[in-house]
Amino acid sequence: MSENLSRTPLYAFHVANGARMVPFAGWEMPVQYTGILEEHLAVRRTAGLFDVSHMGECRVTGKDAAAFLDRVMTNTMATIPVGMARYTILCQPDGGCVDDLIVYRLGPEEFLICLNASNAPKDIAWLRAQVDASQVKIADECAQWGQLALQGPAAEAILSGLTSVKLDTIKRFAFVVATVANVSGCIISRTGYTGSPGFEIYLPAASATKVAEAILAAGKPHGLLLTGLGARDSLRLEAGYPLYGHEISEVISPIQAGLGWTVKFSKPEFIGREALKKQADGALPSSVILFSLADRRIARQGTPVFAGDHKVGEVLSGTHSPMLNKPIGTALISSDALAKGNLTVDIRGNRIPLEISAEPFVK
Amino acid sequence: MSSLPSDLRYTKDHEWLRLEKDGTATIGITDHAQAALGDVTFVDLPKVGATFAEHAVFGTVESVKAASDLYCPVAGTIVGVNAELNGSPDLVNREPYTGAWMIRIKLDNAAAAQALLTADQYKQLL
Structure with missing residues (x-):
């Protein structure tokens, strides 16, 4: 494997479980364990467990946090209730995409943002460059978090044995801070990138392997398989979800990508508004x-x-x-x-x- | 990795060739090749009667991950193709040396097969 690739906290776990590791977005990631088709069908029929620790995270806090995010994001941020997440695009002035993101509202003045792996440094630099006089702090937390995606119709049954949280109270795009497999400080979010029901779990990087082992053991009786990036790609395409660098990019805007629902022209001002409005009005x-x-x-x-x-x-x-x-x-x-x-x-x-x-x- | 059948000849592009008693040769891809490709979804094969030069592309194998060219190890004329692969491309993953043979070819030069790698020589490349 070529040098300079980052490894997630689960690298040894992948190798021990027979993964085929490949370079992806600067990371050494499992593309498959048993086979892409089998892993894909496991997510549709039972459950699959993905390591998505390569994804980045940053925390935006401060008195102006909501207003600041509303100024840089296409979607409305101030109206996200605490405990809910929202999908949004971060746009350039010309309407091209810096990245697509999920923003979690942890508190009135506190947000955690999930960033695409290869874009994370660019995104954080972009956000910091837009701060101006806003009273916000932007903290790079990429190294602190691991991320697992437990996806499939059996996901809830599998996870329910590992946490005291009543999972059926977590609505789509809602989340709770919870203990999972005796690891405190995890975020359980009913989100995903597969088109099947399930959860994404943010967890302290140092405990990622412990939680992954627990989910794997709890999931085996349900037919859970470890699933790699190969199945993640075919699952997200079946579900019609965009992938940065493919369906959206610096030269493909959210309007072109059919993501107009994430662009809220009711906001009087946000970066890219003018260019996106022209496209939405027909100049596409x-x-x-x-x-x-x-x-x-x-x-x-x-x-x-x-x-x-x-x-x-x-x-x-x-x-x-x-x-x-x-x-x-x-x-x-x-x-x-x-x-x-x-x-x-x-x-x-x-x-x-x-x-x-x-x-x-x-x- | 399963052992390499010793009665076959091999190429560095991971095709195998078996000389038949009637002087034709049967051609497929190796276990190493199918493992590297992953789940095969389609095999694009030529028509009977088509002719190929040595190392010409005679078809394509599609897996979920990629499409890969198939190279003809020897020059000749196609006398048979494996129609089963149309309905069951996954045979390539399950039976690379038997059920998933791809083409049968009449060699322009019967001696050409002798220039291909033996199982031991091929093993050195893996």
């Missing part, structure tokens, strides 16, 4: 769509999309959907071509019709 050069193919070939990232002989876009993400048993993906396509339809992808010289889906494949 291209849009991201979800597609499937009636074929067995997978249209992977970079595969060209054609209208007749004209290239009108390209694939952003592509994989095999285990639930549909056919290829699925996302593509960025010019608005003109989208309006006309009749699009194909070219895979190794084969022209295959793009079947655009208005809805995620798994809800």
